[in-house]
Amino acid sequence: MHRFANPARFLKIARPATGWLLALGLVLSLTGMAGALFLIPPDYLQGETARILHIHVPAAWLGMGGWTGIAVSSIATIVWRHPLAGVAARAIAPVGATFAFLCLVTGSIWGRPTWGTWWEWDGRLTSMLVLLFLYLGYMALAAAEKERGPDGRAAAIFGIVGIVNLPIIHFSVQWWRTLHQGESIGVAGSSIAPSMLWPLPLTTLGFSALFGAIVLMRMRTELAETKVEMRLRRMATAA
Amino acid sequence: MNQWAFVLAAFGVMAGGTGGLLAWSWPAMRSAEAKAEALGKRR
Numbered sequence: 001m002h003r004f005a006n007p008a009r010f011l012k013i014a015r016p017a018t019g020w021l022l023a024l025g026l027v028l029s030l031t032g033m034a035g036a037l038f039l040i041p042p043d044y045l046q047g048e049t050a051r052i053l054h055i056h057v058p059a060a061w062l063g064m065g066g067w068t069g070i071a072v073s074s075i076a077t078i079v080w081r082h083p084l085a086g087v088a089a090r091a092i093a094p095v096g097a098t099f100a101f102l103c104l105v106t107g108s109i110w111g112r113p114t115w116g117t118w119w120e121w122d123g124r125l126t127s128m129l130v131l132l133f134l135y136l137g138y139m140a141l142a143a144a145e146k147e148r149g150p151d152g153r154a155a156a157i158f159g160i161v162g163i164v165n166l167p168i169i170h171f172s173v174q175w176w177r178t179l180h181q182g183e184s185i186g187v188a189g190s191s192i193a194p195s196m197l198w199p200l201p202l203t204t205l206g207f208s209a210l211f212g213a214i215v216l217m218r219m220r221t222e223l224a225e226t227k228v229e230m231r232l233r234r235m236a237t238a239a
Numbered sequence: 240m241n242q243w244a245f246v247l248a249a250f251g252v253m254a255g256g257t258g259g260l261l262a263w264s265w266p267a268m269r270s271a272e273a274k275a276e277a278l279g280k281r282r
Contacts, residue, residue, distance in 0.1 A: 018268075022261075029257075033250060048242035055253040090269050095260060102256045109249040113240050210257055217264040224271035 005083050007223050021213035029206025035199035038110070043196065052110040053192075054199045057185075058207040059103035063131060064227030066096020066211070067159075070138065077152055086152040089159055090142050091218035095211055097135035104128055115179060123176035127169040135164045144223055211219045 036054035036150065043050035069092045076085035107125065108118045142155040173182045184191050187201075 033254070037246070048246050048249050052249040055250060059253065096255055097259055101267055105252050106249040107257075109252070113242055113245050207257065210261070214260050214264050217268040221264070221268045221271045222246065224268070224275040227275045228271070228278055231275075237271050 007084065007227075010084055011223065013090045013219065014140035014220060018213050018216040018220070021209045021216065023171045025206050025209030025211075025213055027093050027206070028202050029210060032199040032202030032204075032206050035202065040196045040199060046114055049110055049113050050196065052106055054109060055105040055202045055207075056103060057200060057202045059099045059106055060128070061204060062211050063096055063103045063128070065102030065149060065171060065208070066099060067131060067134070067162060067166060069215075070096065070159040071163040078155040078160070086142075086156070087219050087222050088215070089138075089152075089155070090146070091215045091222065093135055093142065095214050095218070097132060097139065099211065100128065100132040100135060104132065122137075122178040122180050123172035124169065124180035127165060127172050131165055131169060134165060138162065 032054060036051045040051065042048050070089045073085040073089035073092070076082040077089070103127070107128075111120070112118050138155060138158055141158055142152065145152055145155050173180050185197075190197055
C-alpha cells in the first residue's frame with residue numbers, strides 16, 4: 001500500500017484510470033437506465049414505479065460504500081500515516097454524501113405512489129438520513145482540520161466511529177419491522193424475477209465506476225492544489 | 240396518479256445529481272492541474 005504513498009506514482013495510475021472509469025461508468029449506467037426505463041416489464045403490484053429500484057439501490061449502495069471507504073482511509077491515516085489516505089477520505093465524502101442524498105430523494109419519490117407518503121420515520125429511512133448528516137459533519141470537520149494542518153486525526157477518528165451506522169442501516173429492516181420492506185436481494189439469491197432484475201447489475205456497476213472516477217478527479221484536484229501551494233510557498237521563501 | 244411522472248422525476252434526479260458531481264469535479268481537476276503545470280514550467 002505504501003508503494004502508492006508517492007503522489008507521482010499514484011498519479012501515474014490515477015490519470016488513465018479516471019478516463020477508463022468515466023467511460024465505463026457512462027456506458028454501463030446509461031445502458032442500465034435505458035433498460036430499466038424501456039425494456040423491463042412493469043411490476044404486477046407496484047406497476048411502473050418498480051423501475052425506480054434500479055437507481056435507488058445503487059445510490060444506497062454507494063452512500064454506504066462511500067462511508068466504508070472513508071473508514072478504511074481513516075484507519076490507514078491513523079495506523080500507517082499514509083499520506084494519500086486523508087486525501088482519499090476527503091475526496092470520497094462529498095461524493096458519498098451526494099449518493100446518500102440521491103438515495104433518500106429517489107426513495108421518497110418511490111414512496112409517494114407506493115406507500116402514500118413522501119417520508120416516514122422508519123428505521124431504514126431514519127438511519128440513512130443519519131448517514132447523510134454524518135457525511136456533512138465529516139466534511140465540515142475535515143475542512144476545518146485541513147486549514148489547521150495536515151494531521152487529520154480528528155476527522156479520521158470520526159470516520160472510524162461513524163461506521164457504526166452502517167450495520168444499523170443494513171439490519172434496520174430486520175430489527176424494526178415498520179414500512180421499508182426487507183431485503184429483496186441477498187447472498188442466497190433474489191426474490192425479483194430475472195426479467196425485471198437484469199438492469200440492476202448494470203446500473204450498480206456503472207454508478208460505482210462513476211463514483212470511482214469522480215473520487216479520482218477530486219483526489220487529483222487536491223494533489224494539484226497542494227503542489228501549487230507548496231511551490232508558491234517555496235518561491236516566496238526563495239524571493 | 241401518473242406513475243411515469245414519479246419514475247421520470249427519480250431518474251432525472253439521479254442523472255442530474257451524478258451529472259452535477261461530474262460537471263463540478265472535472266473542470267476543477269483540469270483547472271488545478273493546469274495551474275500546477277503552468278507553475279512548474281515557470282520555474
